[in-house]
Amino acid sequence: MKAQEQPASARPVVLTGDRTTGPLHIGHFAGSLKNRIRMQEDHDQFLLLADTQALTDNAQDPGKVRRNVVEVALDYLAVGIDPGRSTICLQSHLPALAELSMLYLNFVTVARLERNPTIKDEIRARGFGRDIPAGFLCYPAAQAADITGFRATVVPVGEDQAPLIEQTNEIVRRINATAGRAVLPEAYAVIPEAGRLPGVDGRAKMSKSGGNAIALSASPDQIRAAVRAMYTDPGHLRAEDPGRVEGNVVFTYLDAFDEDRAALEELKAQYRRGGLGDGKLKARLEEILQELIAPIRRRRAEFATDPAHVIDIIRQGTDRARAITEATRREVVEALGLFTL
Amino acid sequence: MKAQEQPASARPVVLTGDRTTGPLHIGHFAGSLKNRIRMQEDHDQFLLLADTQALTDNAQDPGKVRRNVVEVALDYLAVGIDPGRSTICLQSHLPALAELSMLYLNFVTVARLERNPTIKDEIRARGFGRDIPAGFLCYPAAQAADITGFRATVVPVGEDQAPLIEQTNEIVRRINATAGRAVLPEAYAVIPEAGRLPGVDGRAKMSKSGGNAIALSASPDQIRAAVRAMYTDPGHLRAEDPGRVEGNVVFTYLDAFDEDRAALEELKAQYRRGGLGDGKLKARLEEILQELIAPIRRRRAEFATDPAHVIDIIRQGTDRARAITEATRREVVEALGLFTL
Structure with missing residues (x-):
């Protein structure tokens, strides 16, 4: 059966995305983009331009986060993400995700967030010491909002990020227990076979800021x-x-x-x-x-010659995503028995 | 000059409100409601039905938070808050406040939130121990969103809550510094002359749950x-x-x-x-x-005989508040130079 013959709800929902902190490189291609090109065939795939999450450790440089929104979208389109089959959307323009984030923060303790191995590693890697931005500590709750907001059940992540999906599912179980019914589905971490590609200098992590990456736009x-x-x-x-x-x-x-x-x-x-x-x-x-x-x-x-068209693709995807995430928010709020006007 | 002769912007903006966890009592009347009845004469006053904040330590009982939305609104109307001069609005229905909260969390460290004396006291008073809900630790950032979302410069608070206003102003200064201009005003804590009224049993805190309060609806x-x-x-x-x-x-x-x-x-x-x-x-x-x-x-x-009318007052106030807080959110996002579709 072809994708378009299936009702949207029959296809498993997959959420992926990237922080908008720099253009993507061939490490992203090997580790996730290639997989996403396949996934869009038989999944309802959302690609989140994660500008809000990017701010959790880039609040001092919002310009960087802004500039890379279109850069990352260009990378998606360039590798063959088809906006007719995948939904490219902008995190900061989905208010229901912020609302769900704030709600979920009440269903997770500070101690639990501090125990999260991914967060512990990243706090160390970023050298935050005691000066962790609160938004950074809290981003697993925001990620739970992203995943559940789209009702995603399939979440491709790096091996080091699997604990974040477990954290999401803990929140899901608490919400469902409080609501007295399974208003939200649990999600599954899908860890790609290809491990993380090292930098060209052999260092474990390829990154633009590390100067050891080959960009997807490299000459x-x-x-x-x-x-x-x-x-x-x-x-x-x-x-x-x-x-x-x-x-x-x-x-x-x-x-x-x-x-x-x-x-x-x-x-x-x-x-x-x-x-x-x-x-x-x-x-x-x-x-x-x-x-x-x-x-x-x-x-x-080619896409870069017409940025208005790229922005229009983001806008259309974001409009679709806004309706979906707002519907989820409303269901959660009603299931919890909160006041609705 | 009478209030209605002044343009809205010329009247100082005051934000007050109550967590929707129970009907109000005469302690609220002496400590704040009496003051609010005066304030609405010459201020642009917003009364926030703080159901979102109420959830930060009532996530296990959302029904209590829901039921008390109308109860608190009834108390406001009963004491003489005039919806023609004051804006009664529902926090959970103002998405811009959640969005600003998530943004502000990036401008405050976990260590700073943990040092907040109000939070320290309340963590002790509630017996959270290590199991502090993250939403509770983060609520000063949410309160900063409330205050700045309305561009309130006057915030009446109990003496023990003054540190929260200082926290708000720290966030304001960081946002303004990052934006490179004063996009948000600082706020002033106004501490009422009347101290906190003790319970009828002489205990320091009058509360419905403590059984030592006289409700505003008492027979x-x-x-x-x-x-x-x-x-x-x-x-x-x-x-x-x-x-x-x-x-x-x-x-x-x-x-x-x-x-x-x-x-x-x-x-x-x-x-x-x-x-x-x-x-x-x-x-x-x-x-x-x-x-x-x-x-x-x-x-x-009288008001209780027509709950639909009360809900309509809340809805109208919330509509006004939504436009105002959304305008602030957009200004902040633009001033920071974030991406806007």
């Missing part, structure tokens, strides 16, 4: 330079020497992007034996990345 | 019984004995409600000298309270 020269600078096996000095595949960033990227798995296995065997130079290896990766990114860059540039 | 018999049960001076056994005025609940109430100050001073002198029995003293207080409450009870009963 051919930028791609070439990034691949040339990539870490391989520091002990692999001459082509004829045996080399290490594990921890070799070029092979990690080939694992993520080379679709000819047989040829890749052959290449790994040859590298391990000796007789395959880093230059040849990198040439292969560069070719693959150039082929991957070229059409994305082209489509991105 | 003549309830008033009589409450005054009879009131603590005086335990050492004052016979009318002819000298008695203590300080700490004598009946005199505290007379201080709050007896408008014949000269007669009251004479009464105090007589009591101190000896020769004034508790019965006579209580008869005077009862007479005053009966006279005070009778017209309130009558008006309350």
